[in-house]
Amino acid sequence: MMQSIQAFLDADMRRVDAVIRARLHTEVVLVSQVAEYIISSGGKRLRPALVLLSAGAVAYQGEHHLELAAVVEFIHTATLLHDDVVDESDMRRGRDTANALFGNAASVLVGDFLYSRAFQMMVGVGQMRVMEVLSDATNVIAEGEVLQLMNCNDADISEADYLQVIRYKTAKLFEAAMRLGGILAGTDSVTEQALANYGMHLGTAFQLIDDVLDYAGSHEEIGKNVGDDLVEGKPTLPLLYLLQHGTPAQAKLVRHAIENGGVEVFDEVLAAVLSSGALDYTRAQAQAEVSLAVAAIAGLPESEHKQMLIRLAEFSVSRSS
DSSP: OOHHHHHHHHHHHHHHOOOOOOOOTOOOHHHHHHHHHHHHHHOOOOHHHHHHHHHHHHTTTTHHHHHHHHHHHHHHHHHHHHHHHHHHOOOTTTOOOHHHHHHHHHHHHHHHHHHHHHHHHHHTTTTTTHHHHHHHHHHHHHHHHHHHHHHHTTTTTTTHHHHHHHHHIIHHHHHHHHHHHHHHHOOOHHHHHHHHHHHHHHHHHHHHHHHHHHHHHHHHHHHOOOOOHHTTOOEEEHHHHHHSOOOHHHHHHHHHHHOOSSTTTTTHHHHHHHHHHHHHHHHHHHHHHHHHHHHHHHSSSOOOOHHHHHHHHHHHHHOOO
């Protein structure tokens, strides 16, 4: 399914990649090395794809969507560089993380370079509304990172608290990416908000499936170490489900794992997650978000771009990586 979406966007995505390569140019060799390493490390290019699909769905005629697709990818990449340092991660997308290869200092500073380059590029588009949306999104993402840090090793957060982290940390950039197409095309506020709602619900669903894959995926498919979230003491939705609906023994086990980091008891927690219905519940919540995403764009004119947005929503809950 993702292959058909990528094939549909292939020509435009090649142009976005050309923008990315051009905008990564710098005389500072280490910046180029680290930025090129992380940008070329694979990934689905989902967020820039959303800019392209959103612009196409509202019949935008112009070139700025290519620049803004690259901007969104730069912002996302910067968050990955910083995330991996904070989480002390050593693997992403099946490769060593940049911090494992180049060190924490280089990763943080190159992340800063990508943020600042993104802001240079959005200024070049010359629309204050674009700058407003992307600067707000970047700020909210940073708040989400801090909220997640505060929630680590806290087994008492609610499902609503956790969903707020997802909305901030992950879904906000999906939302902004979709909103940009409407802004560029000069749509009315109702249409712009419909696009944004699709992005927010899609981003939430995408993160919830990431939570599932942290227990149901394989090392090779998801490109990182299975169980990383538990090791870091992150109370994700499957664990919150177990705390509320598991047996007393399961709830005690999960509470201990969240509060202390669950590397020693991962196999036990995994068994509890797999036998409890926690993953089915999380998948069902993701599917509910996808239904809301598709409903949000129901009023858009019929087009191939709209169909690809619907297909992308369906892919987000069926994927294995």
